[in-house]
Structures are given as structure tokens and as C-alpha cells.
Amino acid sequence: xxxxxxxxxxxxxxxxxxxxxxxxxxxxxxxxxxxxxxxxxxxxxxxxxxxxxxxxxxxxxxxxxxxxxxxxxxxxxxxxxxxxxxxxxxxxxxxxxxxxxxxxxxxxxxxxxxxxxxxxxxxxxxxxxxxxxxxxxxxxxxxxxxxxxxxxxxxxxxxxxxxxxxxxxxxxxxxxxxxx
Amino acid sequence: xxxxxxxxxxxxxxxxxxxxxxxxxxxxxxxxxxxxxxxxxxxxxxxxxxxxxxxxxxxxxxxxxxxxxxxxxxxxxxxxxxxxxxxxxxxxxxxxxxxxxxxxxxxxxxxxxxxxxxxxxxxxxxxxxxxxxxxxxxxxxxxxxxxxxxxxxxxxxxxxxxxxxxxxxxxxxxxxxxxxxxxxxxxxxxxxxxxxxxxxxxxxxxxxxxxxxxxxxxxxxxxxxxxxxxxxxxxxxxxxxxxxxxxxxxxxxxxxxxxxxxxxxxxxxxxxxxxxxxxxxxxxxxxxxxxxxxxxxxxxxxxxxxxxxxxxxxxxxxxxxxxxxxxxxxxxxxxxxxxxxxxxxxxxxxxxxxxxxxxxxxxxxxxxxxxxxxxxxxxxxxxxxxxxxxxxxxxxxxxxxxxxxxxxxxxxxxxxxxxxxxxxxxxxxxxxxxxxxxxxxxxxxxxxxxxxxxxxxxxxxxxxxxxxxxxxxxxxxxxxxxxxxxxxxxxxxxxxxxxxxxxxxxxxxxxxxxxxxxxxxxxxxxxxxxxxxxxxxxxxxxxxxxxxxxxxxxxxxxxxxxxxxxxxxxxxxxxxxx
Numbered sequence: 001x002x003x004x005x006x007x008x009x010x011x012x013x014x015x016x017x018x019x020x021x022x023x024x025x026x027x028x029x030x031x032x033x034x035x036x037x038x039x040x041x042x043x044x045x046x047x048x049x050x051x052x053x054x055x056x057x058x059x060x061x062x063x064x065x066x067x068x069x070x071x072x073x074x075x076x077x078x079x080x081x082x083x084x085x086x087x088x089x090x091x092x093x094x095x096x097x098x099x100x101x102x103x104x105x106x107x108x109x110x111x112x113x114x115x116x117x118x119x120x121x122x123x124x125x126x127x128x129x130x131x132x133x134x135x136x137x138x139x140x141x142x143x144x145x146x147x148x149x150x151x152x153x154x155x156x157x158x159x160x161x162x163x164x165x166x167x168x169x170x171x172x173x174x175x176x177x178x179x180x
Numbered sequence: 181x182x183x184x185x186x187x188x189x190x191x192x193x194x195x196x197x198x199x200x201x202x203x204x205x206x207x208x209x210x211x212x213x214x215x216x217x218x219x220x221x222x223x224x225x226x227x228x229x230x231x232x233x234x235x236x237x238x239x240x241x242x243x244x245x246x247x248x249x250x251x252x253x254x255x256x257x258x259x260x261x262x263x264x265x266x267x268x269x270x271x272x273x274x275x276x277x278x279x280x281x282x283x284x285x286x287x288x289x290x291x292x293x294x295x296x297x298x299x300x301x302x303x304x305x306x307x308x309x310x311x312x313x314x315x316x317x318x319x320x321x322x323x324x325x326x327x328x329x330x331x332x333x334x335x336x337x338x339x340x341x342x343x344x345x346x347x348x349x350x351x352x353x354x355x356x357x358x359x360x361x362x363x364x365x366x367x368x369x370x371x372x373x374x375x376x377x378x379x380x381x382x383x384x385x386x387x388x389x390x391x392x393x394x395x396x397x398x399x400x401x402x403x404x405x406x407x408x409x410x411x412x413x414x415x416x417x418x419x420x421x422x423x424x425x426x427x428x429x430x431x432x433x434x435x436x437x438x439x440x441x442x443x444x445x446x447x448x449x450x451x452x453x454x455x456x457x458x459x460x461x462x463x464x465x466x467x468x469x470x471x472x473x474x475x476x477x478x479x480x481x482x483x484x485x486x487x488x489x490x491x492x493x494x495x496x497x498x499x500x501x502x503x504x505x506x507x508x509x510x511x512x513x514x515x516x517x518x519x520x521x522x523x524x525x526x527x528x529x530x531x532x533x534x535x536x537x538x539x540x541x542x543x544x545x546x547x548x549x550x551x552x553x554x555x556x557x558x559x560x561x562x563x564x565x566x567x568x569x570x571x572x573x574x575x576x577x578x579x580x581x582x583x584x585x586x587x588x589x590x591x592x593x594x595x596x597x598x599x600x601x602x603x604x605x606x607x608x609x610x611x612x613x614x615x616x617x618x619x620x621x622x623x624x625x626x627x628x629x630x631x632x633x634x635x636x637x638x639x640x641x642x643x644x645x646x647x648x649x650x651x652x653x654x655x656x657x658x659x660x661x662x663x664x665x666x667x668x669x670x671x672x673x674x675x676x677x678x679x680x681x682x683x684x685x686x687x688x689x690x691x692x693x694x695x696x697x698x699x700x701x702x703x704x705x706x707x708x709x710x711x712x713x714x715x716x717x718x719x720x721x722x723x724x725x726x727x728x729x730x731x732x733x734x735x736x737x738x739x740x741x742x743x744x745x746x747x748x749x750x751x752x753x754x755x756x757x758x
Contacts, residue, residue, distance in 0.1 A: 005194070024201040030209040037213065041220050044601060047692045049751060050235045055722035056250040057243050158242050 006179035029098035055148040060161045062086055063167050064109060064128040079160065081109040083146070085130070109137055109163060115146035129166045137154045191475065225613060228602030229505075234603075234737065238703035238710075238753035240244060240725070249712040249725035251732075252749060256502065257706040264706035265504060265734040266494045267536065270297075271462065271530035282467035285363035285532070287404060288497065289330070292402045292535040293323050296512060305512035310351060315558040316562040321353050324457070329357045329448050331417070331456030333394075334365030336447045340414050342481055346370045346385055348400055350545035354418045354444060356531070358394045363490070363664050364460050367455035370472040373483065378404045380483070383568035385409050387485050388472050394418065394444070405556040406439060406665075412577035418444045439663035473525050475677035477649045478541035482489035484677045486525075486737050493529065495734035496681030500533040500668060503671070504640070505688055510564060514639075517542045519553060519571065526644045526673060527566050529681040532705040564640045565668070569652050572643055572670075576658050579665050595664035599691040605669065623750050638641060638666055644673040644682060645701065647743050651697035659686075660693045674755065676731065678741035683708055699758040708733040718746045718758055723747075728758055 062079075067086065070079035077090040078097050089096045089106075096102045102110075104119050113123035115138055125133050135143070233255070241259055241560035257263055266282025274280070279286070291297075295306040309326060311319045337345055345367050349355040355371075362369035370388040372381065378401040385393070385405065392414040407414060449640045468490030474483040475709045483699075504510065516534035518541075534541050544562050551570045580590050598606040641662070645651050659670050669689070672680035686702035687732070694700075704710045711719055713728035720727055726748035732740045 003189075007196070020205070022202045022205045024203070024206075026198050026201040027203075027205050027209060030206060030213065034209060034213045034216065037216060041216075042597075047600075048235050050232060050233045052751065053236075054242070056240060059245050065565065101298055174719050 001053055052176045057088065057158070057160050059159075062161050062163050063166045063169060064125065064132075064163065065166060067109075067163060068107045068128070071103075078106050080151060081111070081163040082114060083111050083135070084163050085150075085159050086163055087157040088160045089153070089157050091157065109133060111146060112138070114143040116147040117145060122160070131165045132163065184700050207519045207655045209573055215427065220474045225602065225604055227689075228575055229603070229687070230234060231603060233535055234687060234690050234752065236753050237297070237690075237750070238755075240749070240753065243255065243471050244711075244720070247714045247720075248748070249709045249720040249727060251709050252725075252753060252755075253709045254703045254706050257704075259707075263709065263733045264495060264498045265491065266319070269289075271630075282491060284460075285471075285493060287494075288532050288536045289327075289360045289363075291464075292538060293327060293459075296483065296538050300536075302512050304586075307512055307514075307535065307538045307617060309353060310515075310540065310542040310560070312542055312558070312560050318542075318559060326353060326357055327459060328456045329354075329397050329444075330361045330364060330530040331459065332448050332451050333358060334361030334367065335391055335456065336442070337361065337367060337414065338365045342367060342414050344368045344370060344388065344390045345392040345394060346372055346388065346390035348372045348374060348393060349397075349418060349517060350374045350396070351543045352545055352622040353543055354394070355522055356535075356543075357642065359471070362471075366466050366469060367470065368469045371474070371523050371528070373476055373521060374472055382408050384474055384483060384485075385412070388474075389598070392416070396420070400560075410438075412439055414440045416440075416442055416444055429728055448602060460575055473523060473528075475525075475646075475649075477646075477677075488525065488676050488680050492680040492735050493532070494738055495534045495707045496525070496529045496679075496705075497536060499528055499705040499735060501537060502706045503721075506690065508640075510534055510539045512538045512540070514539035514563045515542060515561065516540065516566075517544065517557065517560060518566045519544070519556035520566050520568050520644075524644075524646075524675070526675045526682055529564050530642055541566070563637070563638060564642070565638060566642045569643050569645065569654050572641070572654060572662055573652050573658065576653065578661055578663075583661075592661075592664055596660055596693075599660055600693050603689070603691060604663070605691075605758070606667070621667065637672070639666040640688075641666065641668050641670045641672065646673040646699075647674065647676040647683075647745055655696050656693045656699040657696075660691060663691060672699055672701060676741065676743045678737045679708065679731055679733075680737070681705065681707070683729070683743070684710065686754070696756075698757055700750055700752075700754040702754050704733075704737075704755070707735040712747060712749070714743070715746060717721060718748070729755070 050059075062081070063087075067079060067081060070076050072078040072090070072093060077088060078093055079086050080089055080096060082085070094100055096106050098106070102119060104121060104124065105113055108124050110124075110131065112125075112133055112135060113119060115135065116123060183595050202291075237255065238252040239255055239259065240252045242250070243541050244250040248436065251259070253259055257283045259279060266280075267287060268280035268281040269283035269287045270278070281605050292307060306323060308320045309323065313319060313323065345358065345362050347355055347358045347369060349358070358752070359369050359371070361367070368411045370384075370390050372384050376384070381401060383407055390410065391411060393405075393412065394416045402415070428522065470487045472485060473582075474485055474486050476483050501509065510516065510533065514534070514537075516531065516539045518527045518531050521527050522531060527628045531541060542562060544556060544558075551568060551574055553565075553567055553571045553575050556567070556571070557565065583592050595606045598604055643654070644699055645653065654672060658670060663670055671685050671688060673685040675682050682705060684701045686700065711730050711732075712718075712725050713730050714720060714727045718726040718728075727746060729743040729747040730740065731743065748757050748758050749754050
């Protein structure tokens, strides 16, 4: 109580000593606060930008041999070919990548295997330098199954290239213009 | 006393000491601070569109062909879908949910005559068609009268054995009526740019193999054409009020013996009153014919002749309608003024889009070549204006003095800040804004006449860069200044000879300013997709998409066109010149 009285008396004696100057510490604090707020509100900000997009994959022509490394091992993406079209199935790595149930197809022409519903080694074209599998001996039912697979792939995955037999790489412009 | 008691005592003393310094200045500063904060919070508004929508305006394909960039499309026309190919015209009685026809030019006029079909407060409202004569006189044309003219002129040309009809007129109702007459009566329309030298006119007639010309006396070199272009069979003069009394059917001796000359007014007035009141029926109508236009590049270079199919046109019209956000669509309350030649496919497409949206359309014959917007908008207050970049640049230059005054520059800074920082159009009607109107804002579309259909203010300006035609370039800073000055949004388009309408067009809500000489041209429209093909100098890599601009889509003559100029995609996926 003593203290309060003492302070009141002190304050009362001080009133006439207050100045009307602009340059008091209190004014300085308020002024800087005002300037800072004005700055933060008014400072120009550049228009927002989004992070860069992933660069587009270049459509390319594969032969069975150049397609082989794209099997998901050593950090490579997983590609597989269906009837001359190469799909990037990296997003389905669990199925088509190393250790997956369809791992045999990675980096290979998977047309025959998908058509016959078989994941066996003998479904793949053995001779990498030979002509592509024409699938001529398959029946209507198998071709129907293959078309089903193709439609699924078109929905889910990107066509990143086309597959031709070795020696036919120059013959572009026929199937190369397919839309992705 | 302990240490903390001392500390508290000191604190108390210093706080009291500090606030003991409170004086009149402190009160002023505190008021200013609170006032500023209140103002900022109270006037806070959402931007017109989400900033991220402007940060990436087009979508590229994830796979690209070697030697080419990814294919870019508008966000509104995703890959794997069809591009905007038509007007989605629903015939009467068709199910509400069925997919409409793509339509053609005939459907544009049918829609203009029928009025708004969607249920709502504006159902049945029709646009008006006006002709501005000088600064004072405005003539309104009855839509049914125009329908009658379309029928009678179309019938007349067809009866006389016409097949390919050249239209050589300034911006006018007759130009549009002839175009529709050709569409309804199975004729091929050829639109010539107006006010050309004699030999250019003859050359264009020859190249387009026309047999009929609809034109105005005084501008068409009749004698020279008859002498040099014997294939001309038929000529229709569009005579203005003042010289109606003269006998225009008389062909000068020795010239033009084989040309059948008549006047527009005679054809229309000599027909029985109730003739030609109804348009040819929809059922069993023939396939629409092509429309030929001429693209003028640099002076002295031959005009490029381009044949657009009806499909090209409707696709372009649909894309232009779609380019304006739903809440801001053109409608019966709008007055549309083309202050650029209708012989440009871009201007024509926008005008047709306005007609299809049942907006009112005004024609001003001086407007076609005018690079002075004050003249072009004299006597009328358009809400939507198509202007050339040259005219806009002139407007900008003329407004400079007003902007350099102290108050003018501060107000302009405020308006610009609202546009570029807050991403919103400054609201009209405020105290500051009305002062700005009076001091800085150029007199555009302000009118003293009382006959103007509406007193609304200008809200949209559309302008276009013409590829290879040396049109002056507008920088994004100039565009922003113009937005602030006119209070209207501006869409800047990239147009090319082989593309009806535009290739790309800046977003309706894009007010951003960049450090550039020529602004970007926005993303592709919903009727186009754009890619870049490698050139010697500019090659696409993982870091940048650039090269010669290639356009594809239903509004492109021949479905694909190379523009012959180099462009690139900026980081926000808008197209710009390299």
C-alpha cells in the first residue's frame, strides 16, 4: 500500500514535466511499429509460382535389345512393349518391377504373354535380334484378352516409345505419331 | 527486498515513465497505426481468381516427340478429350441432356433472332444491332428486317447464278447480313479487307475466283475491275442514305456490259413486304460452305488467302465464348463494338460470339481502320471492345501527361497495386476512383446522346497480336496501365492467318506484370493445342520448350498450321515470343 501511495505521489509530481516533443522514446517505438506494418502490408510481392514440372519424356524408338535395360533394376524405369508400343509402367513397379509377379515382362515384348495370360519365360521372344512376334498364331480369344490389357495400359500408363525389330529403326513416321 | 522485487519496481517505473511521455504526437501515431490496420483488414478482398491458376495456365503432355516440345493445352481442355469443336446447338424439342450439334454460321443468326434460351431472368432477351453514324446519330436495326435482308439478298444472288460472293464493305450490318445470306443460301463468302488499292482488290477477286461482289460505291474500282476481271457476273451496291436517289443500276457505256448491277436497297424494297420473313428451314439444309478471308501481313506483301470451313468458325466462336468465365459471359446487357476490321477472322469471330450470346452489337464504319479509340467509340458506350494494339498504345501514350501529375500518379499507383498485388480489378464508384475517373481516365465510350441502350461502363477490351504483320507489341506493364486507366479487363491474343479466332489468349483475370517488351499471350484456347518444333536457333530441351509455334485444332484451317515464328512456353505455361 505504501508503495502505491508513493508511486501515485511520484506520478502526480511528474505531470507538468511531460513534454510535447515528437522525439520521445515512446513515439519512436510507435513510429517504427507503424512503418514496419506499412512496409509488410505494402511491399510488392512477385506473383506466386509453382515448382517446375517434370521434364517430358522424349518419345523414342526401341529395338528388343535397347529395351532390355528398362527392367527396373539399377534404378532404371520399367518399360514393357505391347504390340509395338512401349509403355512406361514404372508406377506399377510392384507388379512389373524386379520381384513382382510380372517381372518377366519388364524390358521385353509382353504381347504374347499378356494375350495368353501366362508369365512364363517361353512366352518372350528369344531372339532379340530377330523379327518381332507377329502373334499370327493366336486365336480370337487371346487377341481379345490382349486388347483388354492394352486398354488398361492406355488408361493407366504413358506410351513412351515404339518397338521395332533390329534394322527397322529408320522406318519412322508410320506408327511414331501416335498420340500419348 | 529481494532481487525480483527490485526488478519489478524498475519495470513498473520504466513502463510508467514510458507512457508518461504520452503526448499529442503519440495519440496521432497511435490513431494512424490503428486506422491503417483497420483499413487493411476491412478492405481486404479475395483476388478475382486463385493465384495458382495463373501460375500454371496450360498443361503439357508428359511425352514429347523428338525435335518437338510437349503439346500444350488449356487447363479447361484436358489431354485425351476432344477440343472445343462447336457451339453445342440444341434443336427445339431435343432432350436437355443430349449433346448438341456443332452448328455453323446459320445457327449463330438463328440464336441471335431467337434470344436467350436458358431459363432465367434474361430468357427471351435479344441483343440489338446498331449502326453509329458520326458522333451523334445511332440507327437501330430491327432484327427481323435484317433477317428479311438476309433472305432477299441471298435469294437474289442465288437466282442470278452467283456462287462465290466477295464482300468488300466497311464494318457494317450489310457485311454481316451478306455473310449470313451466303451461309443460308449455299454460297461461298469471300471477305476482302476494306480500303485496299485497286490492283490488290483485283488480285484478291481473281485469286478467290469470285463471280459476285457486294460493295459500296466510291471505294470499289468498278471500271478497273470490269476491265481486268471479266469473270465478274454480278454486282450489288450498298448505297447509303444520302445517295439513294441516284440511278446506280445504270452501267457506264462501254464498260461492264456483262455485269448485272443492282443496289441493296432496290432488292430489299422492291420485294413484296411479306417476302423473305422466315429463314430457310433447319431440316434438310445443305452442308455449310467455306468462308474465305484474306490475311494482311506487312504492307506491300501479298495477302494470304485462307479458306475456313464452317467448322473452323464455330469452333473458334465456342472457344471465345468459353474464354470468358461463366460469371462474366457476354449477354443481353452487353454492348459489343468491334473497333477493328471485321475482315480479320479474330474480330469477326468475336462479333459472331457476341451475336450468339445475344449481346447487342454496334457497327461503326470508321472504326475499322481507326487507331484512335476516342473516335471509334464516339457516340456510343460499349461494354466490350475489340481494339487494335496500335489504338491501345496510342491511348496509353495520350494518357501519360495525366498520369505524371502528382495526384494522378498516386491514384494510378493505387489502382495498379490493386491489380498486380491483390489480383483484383479496382472497384468502381469509390471516392478515389471517381476522382481518378475525372482526372486520369481517358474519355472512352462516354457519350452525350441519350439514345445509347445502356449506361454501363466498358468492362472488357480484346486485342490481338497478328503474327508476321508487324503489329506493335504491348508489354505487360502497358497492359496493366491500360487496365487501370480504362477500368476494363484486357485479353491479349495471338492470332495467325490459318487460325480462325486466336491461337492463345491471356487469361481474363491475369493482371500480372513482368519485366518484358512484349507481354506473353496466355495459354491456348479450348479449341487449340500448341507445340514448338525445333529450329536452327531454338531447340526444346528438358529445361525449356521453345521453337517454331505449331497450332492444331478444329479452328485451324487444315487442322495444323506452322506459324513461322519462334515462341516459347514460360514457366507459368503461357506462350511468349522468344
